[in-house]
Amino acid sequence: MALKGLRQMEPYIPGAQPKDADMIKLNTNENAYPPSPAVARALEEFAVSGLARYSSLDQSPLKEALAHQLGVSKEQLIIGNGSDDILSLAFLAFFNSEDPVLFPDLTYGFYKVWADLYQVPFKEIPLADDFSIDFEDYNQVNGGIIIANPNAPTGFGKSLDALEEFLNAHEDVVVIVDEAYVNFGGQTAIPLLKSYPNLFITRTFSKDASLAGLRVGYGIGHPDLIQVMQAVKDSVNPYSVDSLAESLATAAVKDWEYYRDTCMRTMATRDAFSKGLEALGFTVLDSQTNFVLAKPNHCSAKALFDHLESRHIYVRYFPKSERIKEYLRISIGTDQEMATVLEAMKETLTDD
Numbered sequence: 001m002a003l004k005g006l007r008q009m010e011p012y013i014p015g016a017q018p019k020d021a022d023m024i025k026l027n028t029n030e031n032a033y034p035p036s037p038a039v040a041r042a043l044e045e046f047a048v049s050g051l052a053r054y055s056s057l058d059q060s061p062l063k064e065a066l067a068h069q070l071g072v073s074k075e076q077l078i079i080g081n082g083s084d085d086i087l088s089l090a091f092l093a094f095f096n097s098e099d100p101v102l103f104p105d106l107t108y109g110f111y112k113v114w115a116d117l118y119q120v121p122f123k124e125i126p127l128a129d130d131f132s133i134d135f136e137d138y139n140q141v142n143g144g145i146i147i148a149n150p151n152a153p154t155g156f157g158k159s160l161d162a163l164e165e166f167l168n169a170h171e172d173v174v175v176i177v178d179e180a181y182v183n184f185g186g187q188t189a190i191p192l193l194k195s196y197p198n199l200f201i202t203r204t205f206s207k208d209a210s211l212a213g214l215r216v217g218y219g220i221g222h223p224d225l226i227q228v229m230q231a232v233k234d235s236v237n238p239y240s241v242d243s244l245a246e247s248l249a250t251a252a253v254k255d256w257e258y259y260r261d262t263c264m265r266t267m268a269t270r271d272a273f274s275k276g277l278e279a280l281g282f283t284v285l286d287s288q289t290n291f292v293l294a295k296p297n298h299c300s301a302k303a304l305f306d307h308l309e310s311r312h313i314y315v316r317y318f319p320k321s322e323r324i325k326e327y328l329r330i331s332i333g334t335d336q337e338m339a340t341v342l343e344a345m346k347e348t349l350t351d352d
């Protein structure tokens with residue numbers, strides 16, 4: 001369209017949300033298990049009449065529950081409409097220097113999209129050949145850093161010691177650590193918050209809490225950082241967390257025992273599935289998340305992707321990424337689903 005002032009940009013492309021009744025959906029790292037029964041009860045008890053009012057501005061009950069669970073104070077928390085909301089606001093709030101923001105070349109694809117959208121200068125730092133993040137490579141002038149720990153789509157995590165050294169080396173900028181997958185075997189940076197006021201951690205209810213459709217995420221950081229973010233949030237969409245989401249997310253946090261169990265089950269399924277893939281000759285990256293990145297060695301990733309799709313099994317394929325176009329990212333479902341996936345994969349192994 002030839003109108004003045006229209007924005008041209010390459011959007012983030014989310015994983016498809018097919019609706020086949022009989023599908024196995026392993027393409028967006030959702031949780032295979034339903035939300036806790038406490039969430040269902042909170043939904044039944046939710047007073048619809050309250051929806052006539054705007055939602056709360058500070059999500060105090062949810063913050064209280066989270067503060068208790070995480071061992072932080074309410075003042076260290078900010079709640080958003082999914083962690084995408086929190087991350088997007090963090091780009092606006094923390095990355096306003098002329099120096100480039102650094103992030104890995106292979107990571108959550110949205111970081112680059114936000115940098116573009118908000119015209120933040122950035123530099124992508126290549127992962128090492130083994131797909132790990134080499135913190136030495138970040139020793140250069142920068143206007144902030146964002147990493148996912150564990151990283152996506154590789155599944156690798158960094159240790160607390162390595163993170164501490166990293167934060168020490170970058171005390172003059174905000175370092176965002178995206179912990180979307182941390183409860184599937186990663187190490188949280190929360191203990192470092194006491195000593196590093198430049199650390200900002202983001203979390204989501206979409207993965208470990210089985211609530212991707214509810215859209216709740218949060219940030220944890222020094223109260224001064226939270227205040228800066230709150231000002232940005234209030235300048236964009238102060239009521240972004242709806243009342244129902246707040247209420248159900250609070251019920252989820254209060255029943256964390258349930259989620260501890262489902263996360264453990266997912267991790268056990270992941271480890272067994274990874275072994276199953278290796279037995280079929282795949283190269284499998286060691287994962288600390290609810291997905292695995294794996295490369296078939298008997299056929300192309302595209303051929304396998306198409307075959308799985310023909311069986312209504314949806315996984316993620318990255319044809320545009322030179323480094324991982326021969327890999328598939330497969331979210332971890334139930335034991336039964338993953339057994340079906342392995343069977344479908346076996347159909348692609350030829351005898352010759």
Ligand SMILES: Cc1ncc(COP(=O)(O)O)c(C=O)c1O
Nearest residue numbers: 082083084108148180204206217
């Ligand atoms: C690394 C990472 N961060 C953040 C998100 C966004 O999660 P949310 O559903 O909370 O917006 C995702 C979603 O896949 C992710 O992979």
